[in-house]
Amino acid sequence: MDWKQLWEILSAPDNVPIIAMIPLLAFYIYLAWKQASANDVLIAQLETNPSLAKTHHRKAWPFQPGWAKEVHVWPFLLRVEFLAAIIVTIILMVWSITLNAPLEEPANPNLTMNPAKAPWYFLGLQEMLVYFDPWIAGVVMPTLIIFGLMVIPYIDTNPLGAGYYTWKQRKFAIGTFLFGFIILWVSMIFIGTFIRGPGWQWFWPGQTWDHNRLIYEVNRDLPDIFGITSNLGKGIFGAVVVGGFFAIGGMFVHAFFRRHNAKDFKRMSLLQYSIMMTFFLTMLGLPIKMLLRLLFHIKYVWITPWFNV
Amino acid sequence: MKTKTSMAVWSLAALLGLVLLAGCGKKETEEQPAAAPAAAATPIDPATAASVSGTVKLDGEAPKAAKIDMSQDPACKGTNTAENVVASGGHLANVFVYVKEGLGNRTFDVPKEAITLDQSGCKYHPHVMGVVANQTIKIVNSDPTTHNIHPTPKDNREWNESQPPKAAALEKTFAREEIMLPVKCNQHPWMRMFVNVTKSPFFAVTGPDGKYEIKGLPPGEYTIAFVQEKLGEQDVKVTLAAKDAKTIDATFKP
């Protein structure tokens, strides 16, 4: 265990935000989960007791009839906001006093940094470069992420869960989002920061980042494994496999969705449903492609003269 | 490096700690006594002064003194023999005897009187002499020819001055200790003598009978050195009690 190396990575000033983000995220997930479960308990209660449902104020927090339903912003909200501002200021000041913003050598185009890393919030995309061609990782994916986020309100037809934490009423939506945010975004950043060392090689935490390390790794294309040699063959094969993934995966997801999310399925239009399916399957495709690469050393699945997937 | 220290204190708790710590600057706590202060020169009590004397012998045949060809300068008329080992009857002359160690940090006054170095018969007289550092050496030329006096020291300043016949005496000093400092004359290559510059006045040069005496030494432990220009140096350790008069002989081998 190379503690020195570990410490060096953890204490790099630009990595501190990521270190800070992990407990923060854990805390907020806990906070959300707590409220969601409280709400879910309440919902279950109210569902079984319609009479109570008619009179109940429908929040997990205590309430008495005499209490105001609305409170004045001044002072009740503003005092919280000011307090938050003060605390953020304190954190920021202490952080700024104790930790210096990094400043390295003057830019030198002739001396490549190894590893050369993008800002931490883009490390997820940089990590994707390992698995995909730059145009997918660098252009298509960010676009998909943005569009994916933007279409959420239009494909989430579930009217429940607006304005309160819940899990039971929105299992699919929250599950998918957690998958996208935690697995595909945050953990990729984590890998890019702490796991990827010189030469963008995989180093377990505590392993020495040896600049001389050489790894024997042959990544083969899927068509080659199947002995397909002609370009046309490869193109067709890849298209079949990728299309197959979408078709078969789509079938599975559909089967699942139709059974467990029957109401949503009913509510959704064909367009909404297909957009949802496309994004969902693409998201699923990412870890599958990663695992294919990391475990089976498969480089590309679909090879064409113009692009590879 | 900075980041590491920063990381360690990066917490609100450390804030208070740091404010408290702010008072304590870094200070080198290591204490190390300096070198012992120089012992003050204690005056020598003449009542307890001891002395050392003896004879320096040459064990073996004295080499035959080489003849010097002084023909190049008709003005030179002297004994035509080299002086590097002068011995008669086994007694070795021109050996410089001095107290090499044991006087500690004592300081001594520079004798006021000058020591004369004479050039006559195209030879230096004496051949070996001792002076205290900064003591004046008076150099006279008794020859009807021009000499030049050219000391070639190791640790002192070199100089080379000419002295025509009947010229005024030169007065020179040497500031630093140096044993067997050769002095020559470029015009008469055979002319050669040695000045010994010491810090203390405790030295002597053996005469033709090989005898020497050093007087007025305070009691103590000393190293007495016998130095001969060709035959090298011999050191003898001696302990002198008050009013001691010890005899130390030395024998050189050719």
Next chain:
Amino acid sequence: MPEEKTPNGKNGKSAGLVERLKAGVKEDLESLKTDLPAKAKEQVEILKKPTKTLVYTSIFRHKHDDTPRNRALGVLSNVFLHLHPAKINRDAVRYSYTWGMGGITFYLFIVLTLTGVLLMFYYHPSKVQAFRDVLYLEHDVPFGKLLRNMHRWAAHLMVIAVELHMFRVFLTGSYKKPREFNWNVGVILLVLTLLLSFTGYLLPDDQLGFWAVTVGTNMARATPLLGHEGPFGAQLGMTPYNDVRFGLLGGSIVDANALLRSYIWHCIGIPIIASIFMILHFWRVRKDGGISGPAPVVLDSEVKEAKK
């Protein structure tokens, strides 16, 4: 002190005038004895209630006592606070619901603007000066190092805060009707935040920024159709000198032009765009009925299925 005002006249007629003047002065002095303490007392009384002074009331247009009216006015009549409604859902003040991330993000944006403006005083976006200016900030400018540190860390914090904000909004389903559009504005703001941070990365002109930006923009090379290394790029005649990356950097490598572009986007372009979207975002929060919750839970059984 009353001044003696005795004109030097030799005229006999003015003798009476002198007498009158004397009497008048005396009277003035007498009255001062009683008036001055009274006035002083009065002044003290006024000062005891600073909120009643003219100056105060000119600034604060309403009283600061705890009547509902004044509480509402306190918010509504304040240019900074009137983003808020006068009253809100009683549970919306709970930190555990909102996490305060939206507000923190906005606060950090203000901090960044202030520190950024101060930093601009010392920074020249040129290849010769940029790195040197950062060193200068670090070593010469009073509080310069703190300033730069705050700017940098506030930027990182802002990214974190924005992501958490989005996370919270999703978890509470706050993007649902009628807030669909505001979610989209939020997504755009997220992208803008990342871009702000990214464009700032290059400005110190050090190895870290240089290579981060090189890596970042190299991806643009592979843009389909528009990048010279992207699919169909070469076929469309894209070269390193006319593709989208060239457009971003103002050159085929990260150099002086890239620095300048990055600077202008960072300091002018994106902040203006982001401000506009922020205004929109805040406006829509109000217009979409304030923050989404905490709303009463809705039961599955109560959902009326819309007719298709």
Next chain:
Amino acid sequence: MPEKPIPENDPVVSKSLAPHYVISMVILMATLFWALWDEDFGQRPWKAFQHEWKDRYSTFLKTARSQSGDAQKEVEGSADYQKLKQDYERASQSAAPRIKEINEKLRDLSAQILAVQNVFTDRRAYVSASTYDIETETSPSAKERKRRNLEEYKKESTTAEMPDGKKKTFKDYDELEKTYNDLKNERTELSAELGEIIKPGNEKKELMDAYLTDHMVNLTPSQLTGLQNKTEAWTPKIVQINVNEHNADIVREDSSNIVDRCESCHMGIREPVKLTAVSMSLKGKKPDEYARAFTSHPEPELLKIHDPDKFGCTPCHQGNGRATTSVEKAHGNYEHWLWPVFPRGNFEAGCQICHSADMVVVTNDVGWVVSEGKDLFRQRGCVGCHRFEGYDKEPEDLLSVAQQIKQLDQEKKDNFKQAGDLMKQADKAESNEEANHLNDRAVALKVTNSKLDLRIVQLDRSTKSLLEDMKKVGPNLKDIRLKLNKNWIPVWLKKPSDFRATTKMPNFRLNDDQIKAISAFIWQSALTDSLPKHKPGNAAHGKELFESRGCLACHSIGEGDQLQGGTFAANLTRVGEKANYDYLVRWVHNARERTRPYCPLEKKDIGPEDYKKKGLPYVFDLEHSRCPNDGHELQVQNMTVMPSLRLSPQDAEDVASYLITLKKQEPSSYPDASFIDDPNLKEEGKKWVRHFGCAGCHEISGLEEEGRIGTELTIEGSKPIERLDFALLTEVAQRGGSEPITDPDDVARLPEGPAKQPWYDQKGFFEHKLAEPNIWDKGKDKPETEKLRMPNLHLTKDQIRALTTFLLGSQENPLPPNYQYRPLDYRRDIQEGWWVVKKYNCMGCHQLIPGQKTSLMAMARYKDAQEQLPPKLLTEGARVDPEWLQRFLKNPSLSTTDTNRNGVRSYLQVRMPTFSFSENELGKLVRFFQALARQPFPYIPEEVPILTAKETEMARSLFSSTAAPCLKCHATGDPAHDRFATAPNFLQARGRLKPDWMERWMLDPQAIAPGTSMPSGLFKRENNHWVFSGPTPASFQGYDKDHTKLLVDYILQLTPEEQRRVGAAMGRSSAASGSSSGAKSSGSGGRGAPE
């Protein structure tokens, strides 16, 4: 429903946030104060330094002052000072009454002036205002009226109360004005008089003070008090040098903007007293980090040349001059600073940054290390594999000259063709006019061609020079068949330092197969010519010659403690085991003699057959250096710096015979190496010879044009650490820990000893690489061909330190270009000259820098006979006529026939050899000596006046008087006399020496050549003239000119006859007749100083 009971009051409304606010506000305030504290103290550690400095420096100054006070008393006690003091007192006393008087008067006057002034200024203000009113009045009548009013006003009388209490009345304004001005004038006059009276006293006082300062070694107490006051009044503040402010001419606006605040902590650097770490440490304690920081700059001389206000600190020392937040930051010892401060042992690297074009950069004690590094880089043959700007330029220059010649040839051809075309056109031209015009153009082209021809000739010359200047570090391997014991070669290659510990030949870690192959290749590729046979010589005489002729200035002999001689060339202790006698004879006689000339164009050695083909005699030397085949310049010399000592063939045989006796074992005892003739090994051998870059240092058949195999090192010092491949040792280097070098010999080479601290930096890389060049192969699994090739140069610690220093300073310069020391005046000649001087090891024999030791000085032989050492060249440029110097350097025997001697100092046994300098190097050397002595170039000789008969007579009598026995030591050409001579013949003075220099030399030779045999004190100053200090001949009565000048003029007009006559008159002849054995004068050991 929640389990918890519902509280009575609405928590949302009723809960107080006050405690939250209190706590967070307290923390916020604390944070703000922390920020303030951090800004004021945390980021300003130098304040602590300055406080400490105040304490320590004050304490130091106090003790210094008491010591200085004693010294002052001593000086004040001296008679001279007392006299000055009396003068001062006398002057001040005599002036005192008058001063008192004037002062009183002045006081009175001032009071009066004040009294009048009060009135006068008031009235003057009215007059001025009225005047302005009149001037601007437009109506003539009003003007007139106002003028009258003013006149009247002026006529009013005024009174002023005078200081004595009386009232004084002035009858009108004019009188008032006049009185006022008179009073003021009087005061001015009195003040001036006071100044005059005080002046003599002040002058005396200044003299007194000046005497005091001149005679105090350290500062005077009053100066120290000044310093103390300054120190005590010091308030902490940043001390900085802003180079741009002070040095606008050096630093351009856009340049690097150097601001150095080093002195904020290093407060003592420029203090006028010498501060050491010990003197600045606390009482009774070891020097701590403060004490070490407060020392003054160890070399103030250096600061005089490089004024810190103009240069700053970091251009020399590096580090982050702006940073003040911590020691690490300020010294630049952190990861992201490219220019960390140079380590203690290598601080001279800073010299190299700007002085990369200098071979020798020395100021007092500074610069020796880096200069040695630069020298080692060439001497040890680093340059054979690694290119370095400025080193071994000849091959590159040759290439560029060849290129130019080629271009000119082409141009010529084109011109010729064009001229032909023009003429053809002219012949067909329509009009005569046009024909003439075209013909003119053709003529012009031909004229141009003739100019080009001459340029080509000049370029050919420089080709010749360059070919002559081109040297190889190692011997010519084409000759090994003639030269070496065949069986010795493999033994040598195994580990050269085993055979010869100090050899330049490094250890290549060859395995047996490689050794066999390499031996075979070089043996088989060598020339097979035969050498003339020589008969054995007299080894005893050879030994004497070897030891006395100066061979040991470069070569050494003996091993271990017995070693004596120079380190520049090989140690010859075992030469007898390897060398062939006949070859040695040739080598000793003239090392430059080549077996076959080499033609760079044909890339082959030209043999007699080539000459025969052209019907030419097989003669090649510097005069016959054209290739018989293509007329190209040939390499006709061995590319060695070894000069010819102009020994007679007989002497050369003697020396060679002596050398061949030097051995530890018999040559025949070497194991048989007949595989060396195996032709199958040749190709394999060639591969390895190329692989190891042998041709970088050696001339090898077929590999003459091989390039360098190593990396260029010109800017190695600024190579980013990431580019230095520590291989598997990266982690070890970054973390310190155990030293990876295990070989005890190699560990001993590490300048800093086995590593303890992390050494992942340039210094660590260079030092480890130099100590064990294959260190980065440690743990690596590589085939032979991929292993690191750099051989082990078996350097010492000091040598590695020197080379490391040199490399660290070899940077791509971050400083503005005008920091570079690239002078264009005489200093450039000095720069260029050092390269030549170092190339030929002139400093092995001659002293060129005061205090510099030569190889010969250390030898026992010269311990008592320093006059037998080669002359010191401290003032050579001031001493000799440059034209003469050029002649001398070209042929130091100054004769075409009698060459087996020294041209000037025939009495010296050690010999100035013939170096066969090229025209180029001759010019450089002559200019170097002139420039080193700051002599204008070219030299304008002085007219020597012709002496009158009387003057000649006078001079002659002085010249030969017993008091000035010049001819006693100076050679005369009479062999009997010259046996004892220790100085050059006067007849050589003309044309060689500069008359002015001669005069100075006579006055005080010790000041020009310390330790010379020529005594000082021959002349004294009398009546503003230099007069002989001994008894002067009678004829000098009444002579009122410089005796020195007279002697100089006489010497310059001396003829051989005159010298003979004078010599005879001095009784020389009688002495000469007595010792006719001195006939073989300049031969062996004539001069005997009997010991």
